[in-house]
Amino acid sequence: MDLKRIKDSIHFWYFQYLLVTCCYGLLPWEQCVINSIIFIVVAMVVYTAYVFIPIHIRLAFEFLSQMFGSYNSTASG
Secondary structure, eight states: HHHHHHHHHHHHHHHHHHHHHHHHOOHHHHHHHHHHHHHHHHHHHHHHHHHHHHHHHHHHHHHHHHHHHHHHHHOOO
């Protein structure tokens, strides 16, 4: 029974995906092209986030630590 519910849930979410992306009325080869483009875009966003977000967080942390570190050292010294 649980396997049927999981299968129905996957079908439901896939149908929702088709409706949201307007792929429901496309031919199968057109759906393949659109799905490939969407997959490539999502993969590029995930890769970019994985590579660049930690760098920006580190730089922001260094900037803020220098800014507040110099503020604390001048106030106490």
